[in-house]
Amino acid sequence: MGKQILLKNIDVPGLADFQVYRKLGGYTAVEKALKTLSPDQITEEVKKSGLKGRGGAGFPTGMKWSFIDKQSEKAKYLVCNYDESEPGTFKDRHIGKLNPHQLIEGMILGSYALGANTAYIYIRGELFYVLKILEKAIQEAYKNGFLGENILGTGYSLDLYCHPGAGAYICGEETALLESLEGKRGNPRIKPPFPAIVGLYGSPTVVNNVETIAALPWIVKNGYEAYAAIGIGNSKGTKLISACGHINKPGIYEIELGLPVEEFIYSDEYCGGIRNGNKLKAVVAGGSSVPILPASLILKTAAGEPRLMSYESLAEGGFQTGTMLGSGGFIVMDHTTCIVKNLLTFARFYRHESCGQCSPCREGTSWMEKILTRIENGQGTMKDIDLLVDIAKHVEGNTICPLGDAAAWPVASAIRHFREEFEEHVKLQKCPF
Amino acid sequence: MPLLKVTIDNIEVEVEAGTTIMNAARIIGGKVVPPAMCYYSKLEGSGGKCRTCLVKVAQGSARDPRPMPKLVASCRTLVQDGMVVQNITSPEAMESRQAITEFLLINHPLDCPVCDQAGECHLQDLSYVHGLQETRTVEERRTFKPIDIGDKIKLNMNRCILCYRCVMVADQITEKRVHGVLGRGDHSEISTLIVKAVDNDFSGNMIDVCPVGALTDNTFRFKSRVWFAKPMDAHRKCSKCSGKVVLWMKGDELLRVTGRKDKYGEVGEFICNDCRFEQKEKNDWIIEGPRTIERHSVISQNHYEISPGESVRMIK
Numbered sequence: 001m002g003k004q005i006l007l008k009n010i011d012v013p014g015l016a017d018f019q020v021y022r023k024l025g026g027y028t029a030v031e032k033a034l035k036t037l038s039p040d041q042i043t044e045e046v047k048k049s050g051l052k053g054r055g056g057a058g059f060p061t062g063m064k065w066s067f068i069d070k071q072s073e074k075a076k077y078l079v080c081n082y083d084e085s086e087p088g089t090f091k092d093r094h095i096g097k098l099n100p101h102q103l104i105e106g107m108i109l110g111s112y113a114l115g116a117n118t119a120y121i122y123i124r125g126e127l128f129y130v131l132k133i134l135e136k137a138i139q140e141a142y143k144n145g146f147l148g149e150n151i152l153g154t155g156y157s158l159d160l161y162c163h164p165g166a167g168a169y170i171c172g173e174e175t176a177l178l179e180s181l182e183g184k185r186g187n188p189r190i191k192p193p194f195p196a197i198v199g200l201y202g203s204p205t206v207v208n209n210v211e212t213i214a215a216l217p218w219i220v221k222n223g224y225e226a227y228a229a230i231g232i233g234n235s236k237g238t239k240l241i242s243a244c245g246h247i248n249k250p251g252i253y254e255i256e257l258g259l260p261v262e263e264f265i266y267s268d269e270y271c272g273g274i275r276n277g278n279k280l281k282a283v284v285a286g287g288s289s290v291p292i293l294p295a296s297l298i299l300k301t302a303a304g305e306p307r308l309m310s311y312e313s314l315a316e317g318g319f320q321t322g323t324m325l326g327s328g329g330f331i332v333m334d335h336t337t338c339i340v341k342n343l344l345t346f347a348r349f350y351r352h353e354s355c356g357q358c359s360p361c362r363e364g365t366s367w368m369e370k371i372l373t374r375i376e377n378g379q380g381t382m383k384d385i386d387l388l389v390d391i392a393k394h395v396e397g398n399t400i401c402p403l404g405d406a407a408a409w410p411v412a413s414a415i416r417h418f419r420e421e422f423e424e425h426v427k428l429q430k431c432p433f
Numbered sequence: 434m435p436l437l438k439v440t441i442d443n444i445e446v447e448v449e450a451g452t453t454i455m456n457a458a459r460i461i462g463g464k465v466v467p468p469a470m471c472y473y474s475k476l477e478g479s480g481g482k483c484r485t486c487l488v489k490v491a492q493g494s495a496r497d498p499r500p501m502p503k504l505v506a507s508c509r510t511l512v513q514d515g516m517v518v519q520n521i522t523s524p525e526a527m528e529s530r531q532a533i534t535e536f537l538l539i540n541h542p543l544d545c546p547v548c549d550q551a552g553e554c555h556l557q558d559l560s561y562v563h564g565l566q567e568t569r570t571v572e573e574r575r576t577f578k579p580i581d582i583g584d585k586i587k588l589n590m591n592r593c594i595l596c597y598r599c600v601m602v603a604d605q606i607t608e609k610r611v612h613g614v615l616g617r618g619d620h621s622e623i624s625t626l627i628v629k630a631v632d633n634d635f636s637g638n639m640i641d642v643c644p645v646g647a648l649t650d651n652t653f654r655f656k657s658r659v660w661f662a663k664p665m666d667a668h669r670k671c672s673k674c675s676g677k678v679v680l681w682m683k684g685d686e687l688l689r690v691t692g693r694k695d696k697y698g699e700v701g702e703f704i705c706n707d708c709r710f711e712q713k714e715k716n717d718w719i720i721e722g723p724r725t726i727e728r729h730s731v732i733s734q735n736h737y738e739i740s741p742g743e744s745v746r747m748i749k
Contacts, residue, residue, distance in 0.1 A: 168617070185614070190481035190509050356595060356614070356621035358482050363536035366619035370572045387569060394532035397503045398484055 005218045005230075005238045006211065007254045010098050016133055018140035021101040027146055029217035030108050034154045039070075042113035042220060049224035050236030051216075055081055055172075055209030056287060056327040057402075058311050065206055067196035068114055074203040076116040079181065080107060082123040082130075082210050083165050083172035086287035087349055088329030091240035092210035094252050096123070096130040099214075100137035104160065106213035108146060109220055111158050114206055118159050122177050125164045134162050169353035173401045174207040176355065187357045188401035209327075211240055232258030235310035239325070245332035248272035261285075261307045261314075262299050265332065278334035282418070285314055286326020288346045289406030291413030292339070293323050319413065338433035339418040340425055343410055344372040350407035361404040364395035368411055375422060378430035385422045389415055437514040438495075441465050442522045454507035454518055455486055459697070465520050466697075468530075468559050470537070470644050471596035472508035473699055479601055480508035483594060485533050485559060489526050492517035504529055527563075534563040540575040540619070541645075542591045550646030552659040552731045555698055556594065577622065582612060583631040585651050585710050586640060590622050593647035599623065599639035606703050607633045623647065634673055637709040641692045641700050652710055653681075653689040660732050662688050667718040673705035679724055680715075687713050696727045 014020045021027070033042055047062025068076060080103070084092040095103055103121070111119045123131050138160055141147040149157045163181055165171045171180045175189035178200050199205020215237060219227045228236050235257035244250045247265065249272035255264065264270045265280065274280050280295040301307055302321035307314065314325045333342065351365040368391055374380045388411055396408040415422060424432050436447040441458050442465040448457045456474070458466045467488055472480030480486075486508050490501040495515025504526055507518070520526055538560060545551040577590035595614065600623070603610035611632075612625040625631060631639070640648045662681040669676045681689040690709045692700030712718065726733045 170617070190506065351618060354618035356616070356618045357597075358484050359533055359536045359594065360484055362595065362619050362621070363539045367536075367539060367570070367572070394529060394536075398487060398529055398533070400481060 004254055005227075006095065006102075006214055006240055007252075010094075015099050016097075016101070016137060018101060018137065018144060021099070022144075025221075026101050026217075027105055027144075029220040030105055030112075030146060031152060033109055033112055033220050034152055034156055037220070039113045039115055042109060045219060045224045046113070046216070047224075049219045049227040050231070050234065051212065051219065051227065052235070052311065053209055054211035054215075054239065054327070056086070056289075056324075058325060061208065061212055064196070064208070065110075065114060067194070068204045068206060069197070070115060072204050075118065075201075076114050077200045077203055077205040078107065078111045078114050078116045078119040079174075079177065079200060079205060079207045080119070080121040080210055080213055081172060081174060081177060081207050082121050082127070083169075083177060084127075084210070084327075085124055085169045085172055086289065086327050086329055087346065088244060088284060088331040089242055089287045089327040090244075091242045091252050091328055093127055093130055094240070095210055095214050096127070096134050100130075100134045101141065102214045102217060103134070103210060104137055104141050104147070106216040107160055108141075108151070108158055109216045110206070110208065110213055111160075112156055117157050118161070120181060120200070121160070121162045122171070122181055123162055123164050124172075125167050128164065131162055131164050138162065168355075169349075170355045170401075170403060173403065176401065177207060178205065187355050188403075190400055211328075230256055232308065232310050233312050235312060235325075239309070239328055241309070241328045241330050243271050243330040243332065245330075246275045246278060246334035246337070247332045248275055255309055257308075257310045258313075259309045261309055264309055264330075265299075271330075271332065274332070274334050276334075278336065280332065281335045281337055282333045282339065284323075284329070284331040284333075284410075286324045287329035288331070288349065289402075289409055290324040290326040291319050291322075291409050292343075292417065293321075293413075294417045297321050297417070298323075319409070320416070323413070336433065338376075338431055339414055339421050340372065340376050341431065341433070343414045344369070344376050346410045347372050347407065350403065354403060354407070358400045358404070360395045361399045361407065364391050364404065365407045367391055368395075368407065372411075375425050376431055378425065378428065380422075380426045382423065382426055385415060385419065385426070437512050437516075439512045439514075439516045439518065441518045442520050448512055450512075452512050454488060454490075454505070454510050454512055454516075455480075457512050458507065458518075458520065467507045467520050468555070468562075469508055469697065470555055470559065470594060471598060473598050473601070473642055474697075475699060475703075476598060476601040476605060476642070479596075479598060481506045483533070483537070483596055485530055485537070485563075487526055487529050487533070489519040489523035490516060491519050491523075530563045531565065534559055535565055535569070537594050538564065538568075539570055539572075540591070541594075542574060542576075544592075548589075548592065548646040549649045549654060549659075550592070550643075553698070554646060555644040556592075575619065580624075581651065582625050583636060585637060585706070586631060587649045587651050587654060588623065589647055589649065590624075591647075592645045593623055594645055595621060595623070596644055598642040598644070599648055602638045602642050602703075603631070603636070606638060607635045609633070634705050634707070635703060637706045638692065638700070638703045641694070641703075644698065650689060650709075652713070656688050657681075657683055664724040664726060664732065666693065666721040666724045668721065669708065669712065669718050671705060671708055673707060675702045675704070676708060677702055678704055678708055678718075680718060680720065682715070685715055687715050687718075693724070 051061045052058045171186040176186040180186035195205040283298040347369040351369040354365045356362040392408040392411040467486035470483035487504040488507045494513035579589040665680045667680045
């Protein structure tokens, strides 16, 4: 195994228990931060560590924090985005389930850095069992003086609450999440203003992914240099990858950014190769919304360089020949997979999850699903393939939030790289698989 | 406060800080004004949803001249000093507007011949300018049965474009909203929860703000095409509202009462249900005279002669 930051103690029995976590050095980062570091110093540490948002967009975390107006008289909020529901992504649930105190410790550090005295964990409603574990852990943290009034006698106070979502993927979009947290219908807000200016209850707010926050204790404890020494280029640190599909060892892996994709798929340390010795056909590298790549382009870039698991390398070639690291939902497909059927599954998901607020997404996602259903069922025409490309083009970039893009990219990329398979469906008037 | 300079389709205009691109364009007027299906200047928080008003910002501001990476909703994007906007001069914006129009029509029944809104429908106007000649959909359309939400208002969800205007009207000018958007995505709909009636003094304004024929006046249903009715400005003393309305007359018969809409289809002052639904005799009103109607409107057909300037007057 490579570097272990997030999953280091994950196999220790009873890790969810406060005492076990504490014995392994838990909450020492909070002690260090609250007693020896100023909030700005922590922000600076995080900035220099090169930590990027692990929810999908990969925005530098320290920079996101620095957009908060510290002089504002309004309350500031840190909100943890635990609404993990992207198809193929199942990494965050692991942290809350097995190591909830790591997340809580991260929340304390982040809140302290931002000057927030109230923080929220917005957790996907379906993860009810994780919510239970988290709530118990939060109670323990309160009991041991790490949450509540005057933490460790430093004068800093923090209240931490969990709020379960009600079953909408769209609430993972940060402004829809805030609406939902405020008790409203989870429709994304129109930006600007961004949450750093007008966020939760109209106050400056930072929304961070679970994995991002869980990395904070290690960074504070070991210093930014240690974190920045891991990884490659501008992709610092480690990343959780939830690998699934036609591989021998599906699961959640912590990798050092920069690991070659080929090694990740074929080495026994990670995915262990393709099932039954089958041929690799395609990979969706970062959750269902990122562009799909055929085997040739996921293992090597168009320039012939080995493709690495990093923000830069996966994005090399733009959307023509590249993709995104996204949230780390790594979906592997062997040669028995029907790309059209897989795409239809994705399209159905996005149609179902569109909030319906803006017209391109509401109507476009449903139209694309209907056409794909036709093609998969052998009732499509050659014109339909071009029509799909055209619809995807007009949904992308024209919507209020990124769900439109997330629905359009898989369609555009599947046709870009596997057009002949769509044409075969039309010619044969049935699915060839 | 110094004024901000913004250029829209090569026309320069100076506006106050806090003005949106849409409202700056409305100051210029004419063809550079983007169409608005969901934005409604009288309703706080409206806009940004239909995406028909997307424009290209070729230069963000004088200080930061970079273009904005995506098309922006002109109704929700604030003008910066030195901003350069392209609306009808941007092929990209025009292409996306055509696409948005197509999206809005995918599930629309195109039943204009039997729709009371025909003639004053913004979707009709939009498709006339930006619609495709032929349809590219073969899919079955989403259908709902028309329902009465309250005794005066007919809801035909098939025609709805989910602009949220009626929801905002209910939120902002009535005491309690009892209808809203249920469900999500393409299966979302405007409705009342478990067929509750919309019943309050100002509910009728939902009809006025609806850009399409989704919410229509039950008391006017199938009585006349709007362009056969003569609009007259009129008023009465009313304890609930301003009492300033438009009467839609056919001979001496009063067919319908609405708020006074400007050229963008927005009413100046919301009116109460008493004025709208209960005062249906000519004698209930003090008639001020014929209403000025924009020449582009089909309502001006048959009844108007062209006079110099933008608008025309009714022939008496």
